[in-house]
Structure formats: C-alpha cells, structure tokens
Amino acid sequence: MTAPVLRVQDLAVNFTSYTGGLLQRKERVLKAVNGISFDLNAGESLGIVGETGSGKSTLARAILGLIKPNRGRVMWEGEDLTQLDEEALRQKRKEIQIVFQDPVASLDPRMTAGDIISEPLWTFYPNMAPLQVEERARGMMKMVGLLQNQINRYPHEFSGGQCQRIGIARSLVLNPRLVICDEPVSALDVSIQAQIINLLQDLQNKLGLALIFIAHDLSLVKHISDRIMVMYMGSSMELSERDALYRSPLHPYTNALIKSVPIPDPKLAAQARQDSWLTGDMPSPYDPPRGCVFNTRCPYKVSRCEADVPALRRMEHGDWVACHRAEDLDLSIRLDSDSGIS
Amino acid sequence: MALLEVTGLKVNFDTPEGGVQAVNGLDFSVHAGESLAIVGESGAGKSQAVMAIMGLLAENGSASGKAEFNGQDLMLMSRKELNKIRGCEIAMIFQDPMTSLNPFLTIEKQMVEVIRQHQNLRRDEARAHAVEMLRAVRIPAPEERVKQYPHEFSGGMRQRVMIAMGLLCEPGLLIADEPTTALDVTVQAQITQLVGELREKSNMSLILITHDLAVVAEICDRILVMYAGQLVETGSSEDIFYRPQHPYTQGLLASVPRMDQPVDDELHSIPGNPPNLLDLGSGCHFRERCNKAMDVCKDDPPLQVAQDGRMSRCFIDMANGEMVAGSTDSGEDSAEFAE
Numbered sequence: 002m003t004a005p006v007l008r009v010q011d012l013a014v015n016f017t018s019y020t021g022g023l024l025q026r027k028e029r030v031l032k033a034v035n036g037i038s039f040d041l042n043a044g045e046s047l048g049i050v051g052e053t054g055s056g057k058s059t060l061a062r063a064i065l066g067l068i069k070p071n072r073g074r075v076m077w078e079g080e081d082l083t084q085l086d087e088e089a090l091r092q093k094r095k096e097i098q099i100v101f102q103d104p105v106a107s108l109d110p111r112m113t114a115g116d117i118i119s120e121p122l123w124t125f126y127p128n129m130a131p132l133q134v135e136e137r138a139r140g141m142m143k144m145v146g147l148l149q150n151q152i153n154r155y156p157h158e159f160s161g162g163q164c165q166r167i168g169i170a171r172s173l174v175l176n177p178r179l180v181i182c183d184e185p186v187s188a189l190d191v192s193i194q195a196q197i198i199n200l201l202q203d204l205q206n207k208l209g210l211a212l213i214f215i216a217h218d219l220s221l222v223k224h225i226s227d228r229i230m231v232m233y234m235g236s237s238m239e240l241s242e243r244d245a246l247y248r249s250p251l252h253p254y255t256n257a258l259i260k261s262v263p264i265p266d267p268k269l270a271a272q273a274r275q276d277s278w279l280t281g282d283m284p285s286p287y288d289p290p291r292g293c294v295f296n297t298r299c300p301y302k303v304s305r306c307e308a309d310v311p312a313l314r315r316m317e318h319g320d321w322v323a324c325h326r327a328e329d330l331d332l333s334i335r336l337d338s339d340s341g342i343s
Numbered sequence: 344m345a346l347l348e349v350t351g352l353k354v355n356f357d358t359p360e361g362g363v364q365a366v367n368g369l370d371f372s373v374h375a376g377e378s379l380a381i382v383g384e385s386g387a388g389k390s391q392a393v394m395a396i397m398g399l400l401a402e403n404g405s406a407s408g409k410a411e412f413n414g415q416d417l418m419l420m421s422r423k424e425l426n427k428i429r430g431c432e433i434a435m436i437f438q439d440p441m442t443s444l445n446p447f448l449t450i451e452k453q454m455v456e457v458i459r460q461h462q463n464l465r466r467d468e469a470r471a472h473a474v475e476m477l478r479a480v481r482i483p484a485p486e487e488r489v490k491q492y493p494h495e496f497s498g499g500m501r502q503r504v505m506i507a508m509g510l511l512c513e514p515g516l517l518i519a520d521e522p523t524t525a526l527d528v529t530v531q532a533q534i535t536q537l538v539g540e541l542r543e544k545s546n547m548s549l550i551l552i553t554h555d556l557a558v559v560a561e562i563c564d565r566i567l568v569m570y571a572g573q574l575v576e577t578g579s580s581e582d583i584f585y586r587p588q589h590p591y592t593q594g595l596l597a598s599v600p601r602m603d604q605p606v607d608d609e610l611h612s613i614p615g616n617p618p619n620l621l622d623l624g625s626g627c628h629f630r631e632r633c634n635k636a637m638d639v640c641k642d643d644p645p646l647q648v649a650q651d652g653r654m655s656r657c658f659i660d661m662a663n664g665e666m667v668a669g670s671t672d673s674g675e676d677s678a679e680f681a682e
Binding site: 053163196202217224 | 384497500529554556580594595602610611613617
C-alpha cells in the first residue's frame with residue numbers, strides 16, 4: 002500500500018469573538034474544527050458529511066491554507082503545509098484545488114468562461130503562449146461537457162449546472178492531484194445534481210484525482226465516496242468505508258443522517274417516519290455539551306456520555322467511531338431494494 | 344367545489360432581452376383539506392404561478408387567467424381586497440425564513456401585528472395567541488422565545504416561526520414555497536412532518552412547491568409536475584411515484600439518490616439544461632433532454648386527460664404506452680415505448 006498523499010493530524014481551528022461593551026469585553030471561543038485526523042490516498046475519494054455548523058467547510062479551508070489552524074498538521078506528500086510561507090503555499094495550490102458551493106457567486110461576472118478557466122494558467126505560467134492557453138481552456142471545456150463555442154460567453158449566460166462545470170474546469174486546469182469540492186451541488190436542481198456528480202466521478206477516474214467531497218447530507222456522497230467521515234460540532238463522529246457506513250452505521254448520528262434523507266416513495270416514507278427520531282437543533286457551538294457533543298440529541302445516551310468525551314477509536318473491522326456504546330448498539334439499516342420504482 | 348380553481352393562468356415578464364413567458368396556460372385546482380405539490384426545476388414557473396395568484400409578481404410581471412378562491416376571482420381583486428385574504432385565508436411561507444422576517448422586530452411584535460391586522464383581538468389576547476401558535480409548531484419555551492429577535496433563532500426554528508405566523512388566522516390554504524430547501528436534511532424531515540401533521544389536524548389545504556420530489560412523497564395527495572411554464576404531468580401521489588408517465592417525471596424520480604437501495608455505479612441524470620425561456624420555440628419543450636424523443640415531438644404534444652383527473656402532456660399514450668392515436672410519427676422507434 003502506498004503512503005497517503007494527504008495526512009491531516011489533530012487539526013483544530015478556533016474562532017474568537019468578543020461580546021459585551023468596551024469595559025466588560027468578554028472573549029468567546031468557538032471551536033469550529035476540534036482535532037480532526039484522517040489520511041487520504043492518491044486517487045481516493047473521501048466524503049465529509051455534517052449539518053450546517055459542523056465545521057466541514059472550515060476544515061476544507063484549513064487544509065488549503067486559507068485559514069490558519071490553531072493546532073495540528075496538514076501533511077502533503079510529507080511536507081507540513083501549515084508551516085510553509087505564503088509563496089511556498091501558493092505554489093502548492095497548483096496541486097490542491099477547490100470547487101465552491103455557489104457556482105454563480107464563485108465566478109467573476111465580468112470574465113468570460115474562457116478567461117475564468119485559463120486564469121490559473123496565467124497566474125502560475127505567465128510565460129505560456131496565449132494560443133497554448135486558449136487550447137488548454139478549450140480542452141478543459143470539452144472535458145467538463147461545455148461547448149467550444151461558449152468560450153466567450155459570460156457566467157450569466159450559463160445555467161447553474163453549466164456554471165458549476167466552469168468552476169470544475171477551472172479547478173482542473175492546472176492538473177491538481179487533490180480537488181476539494183465544498184458542497185458543489187447543493188445549490189443545483191435535483192436533476193442537475195446527478196449530472197455534476199457523475200461528471201466528477203468520471204473525471205476522478207480518468208485523471209486519478211484524490212477527491213474530498215463535502216456535503217450536508219448522506220444521499221449525494223453515497224455515489225462518489227470510497228470512505229465517508231461524519232462530522233458534528235467540529236469533531237469526527239465516524240470514519241468508515243462507504244458500504245459499511247450505509248449498511249451498518251456505527252454512530253447514532255450517522256444513523257440519524259441516513260434516516261432523515263427523504264425517500265421518493267409514499268409507502269416507504271410513511272414507514273421511515275415511524276422510526277426517525279432525531280429531534281431538536283445542534284446546541285450552541287459557543288457552549289458545547291459536556292462529554293459527547295451529540296448527547297443532547299442522542300436516544301442511546303447513558304450517564305457516561307455526559308461525563309467523558311468519547312475518543313475516535315478503531316473498531317475491529319478497521320472503521321473509526323467516536324461513541325462509547327459502539328460495541329453494544331446495532332444500527333444496521335434494512336435495505337429495501339425490491340420495492341419502489343423500477 | 345374546489346377551494347382554489349386556477350384556469351388558463353399565464354405569467355409574462357418584460358426583460359431587457361425580451362418577453363419571457365414564465366407560466367403558459369396553467370390549470371389546476373385544490374380542494375378543501377387536500378394537499379397539492381407543484382414540482383419542477385428552477386425556471387419551471389412553479390413559484391411565479393403562485394406569486395401571480397397572490398398578486399405578488401415583480402413590477403415587470405403581468406398575469407392573466409382566472410384564480411377562483413371560494414368562488415371569488417383573486418386576479419380581479421383590488422389590493423385592499425387581496426390584503427383581507429392574504430395572510431388570513433391564504434397564508435404563504437417562503438424558502439428563506441431570514442429574509443421573510445423583520446430583523447428589527449421581536450417575534451412577538453411581528454406576530455401580534457398579523458393577528459391585529461385580521462382579527463379583532465386585544466393586544467394581550469393576541470400575545471397569548473402568538474405564544475399558543477409557537478407551542479403548536481413545537482418551539483420549546485415559547486413564552487420566552489416570543490420575546491426574541493429572528494437572529495436568535497436557528498434556521499429550522501425560524502421556519503417554524505414562519506409556519507406559526509402563517510397559521511395565526513387559521514387559513515383555509517397554506518402555500519409553502521420550497522420551505523425546507525435552505526435547511527439541513529435532519530431539520531427538513533422535522534419541518535416536513537410538522538407541516539403534514541398541522542394540515543391533517545386543521546383540515547387545511549396545502550400547496551407545496553419544491554424541486555425535490557422525495558420531499559413531498561409523504562405529505563401530498565396530488566402532484567403537479569411543471570416544465571418550462573407548462574403542466575407536463577399530474578396525478579395522485581401514488582400514480583406519480585409508482586406509475587410515472589411523462590419521461591420528465593420518470594427522469595426526475597430516477598435522479599433522486601436512494602438511501603434504501605444499494606449503490607449503483609452511476610446516478611441517473613437528466614441530460615442537458617433547462618430550456619432558455621427567452622427562446623422556447625414550439626413543440627415539446629422537453630424533447631432535447633428526453634430519452635424517448637422522436638420526430639413528432641417537434642409539434643406541440645397533446646395534453647391527455649384521463650377520467651380520474653390524471654394528465655400527461657406527451658405523445659406517448661397514458662393508457663397503453665404507445666403513440667397517441669392520430670399523431671403522425673414516422674414510427675421508426677415507437678416499439679421501444681411499450682413497457
């Protein structure tokens with residue numbers, strides 16, 4: 002087995018804010034990412050899933066060096082990105098790219114599709130011949146399923162799905178080895194979401210990319226991930242192989258996320274309602290619960306969960322979970338593949 | 344008689360690039376106590392159809408057609424008459440609860456204002472009613488929460504507040520425009536269930552607008568699928584989910600990722616992009632993305648209507664999956680339509 006290309010170790014990001022007046026200034030610390038560790042192999046895809054506020058986007062930004070972490074290391078091919086100076090880090094971005102959530106807002110409305118896609122080339126290879134740049138941009142457009150004659154069009158002339166294709170083309174133009182997709186399809190229609198996911202999967206296979214795919218629910222990462230990490234309030238709750246995670250989740254929160262995905266089938270949906278149980282909201286991140294952060298919403302809570310923070314630990318079959326009761330809970334999901342729509 | 348009967352609804356927008364027909368001849372009805380889902384992609388015209396009915400179109404929009412609510416045509420009403428109905432007999436909740444609430448006023452102020460606008464209640468009575476409604480939508484500690492400002496609520500809680508405000512005057516009809524799209528999936532499930540339960544309890548009618556068919560599976564009696572400003576298919580929830588007729592509906596259903604099924608290699612998707620409304624042309628608007636398109640689709644497809652109210656706008660016959668009688672297709676590939 003080859004060494005992982007990316008190794009994140011105990012990464013933590015805190016945001017500090019101040020409340021109160023000038024004289025009674027109080028500092029509040031929000032632990033957005035609280036000690037996350039994982040490895041990513043070349044060509045592997047990792048899904049990161051969690052509700053709003055679970056810290057998944059902050060984690061992505063910290064990996065890219067867009068936010069300085071308070072603790073921990075981001076090892077990229079043996080080199081710690083958090084220790085690099087700005088220019089060295091900038092050079093590394095050739096290898097690590099990002100695709101953003103809002104495809105329209107992340108494109109400059111005054112640049113044409115061709116300019117947007119080729120901008121990274123101008124930035125990193127200022128001496129490249131213009132014809133060569135244009136050829137490369139055209140090649141990228143073709144690769145992501147855009148038409149060559151759209152190269153001089155502006156973002157507003159494209160639909161949301163097409164704008165996301167431009168965003169993907171831009172992220173791939175430098176031949177990166179890792180692409181971080183931060184909720185790339187949340188803003189798109191259901192029918193278009195599937196197109197973009199298939200495109201990303203296809204490109205990943207073709208180019209041998211490593212992929213981190215961030216999403217707020219488990220339905221979309223199912224198709225694109227080899228492994229999935231579930232985050233809650235800045236901590237990793239579970240890190241499992243894809244098939245194992247959907248068949249028998251280890252953490253009650255993973256189970257809740259699986260069960261809250263709506264099923265397009267009236268009878269099954271009515272059934273699923275019977276055993277969906279996740280109530281309430283995420284607690285305030287300024288005042289996280291003692292012990293396990295999920296204990297306020299967990300139906301399997303025992304007294305220990307309010308006292309000790311469960312460590313992320315490795316189970317027998319190799320998957321990781323942070324739950325005191327992982328051994329004695331059976332959260333297996335019954336697959337109902339016979340019913341439904343053909 | 345239907346509670347709301349919409350016939351021949353058209354909505355036009357004047358834009359610098361030309362006229363856009365956002366809704367093109369839409370008919371539908373909602374009976375008392377019934378729930379209808381209007382489903383379609385961005386730009387299908389689903390939101391603009393209800394905005395037109397409510398008299399809430401943007402300045403460059405104009406609407407024609409009939410929208411009879413309890414026998415009165417909403418489209419002919421003055422603003423004053425509409426204001427008596429809006430927020431009272433017909434309530435509406437929107438996608439983003441933060442932009443629908445006034446950030447400067449407490450929840451109590453905003454709710455009391457709605458109550459006193461429509462009902463002759465004393466201020467303390469109105470206040471008590473507001474707290475009661477917050478309790479009905481299961482906001483914990485409503486007596487304290489009612490004194491807070493919108494920013495002190497989470498997204499899901501804000502949407503609960505919006506629902507509570509919508510229900511203040513016991514409306515006969517609630518219109519919910521993508522009420523859960525901006526919310527987390529865990530909260531989405533809670534809100535959808537809440538809306539479904541409140542509707543059953545009060546025998547209120549519901550129009551739920553969404554781009555995601557999966558969301559409406561449980562709580563809607565009937566479904567209307569729109570594409571490019573037109574109805575393409577409508578039927579009971581069971582018909583649409585178990586026996587979809589129109590290729591677009593079939594595509595929409597197939598592109599929902601299923602948690603209850605094993606992982607396939609590739610997700611089904613509908614190819615292409617939604618059509619440009621500035622340049623629609625004639626014929627079936629879906630034909631360029633349709634996996635069953637044929638020559639005849641260059642003509643406008645017929646709207647087939649079955650006895651039970653089921654409709655499909657397609658050349659494929661609803662009854663037997665073959666070509667609609669009388670259409671002049673070359674017939675070269677019609678064999679594959681038989682199911």
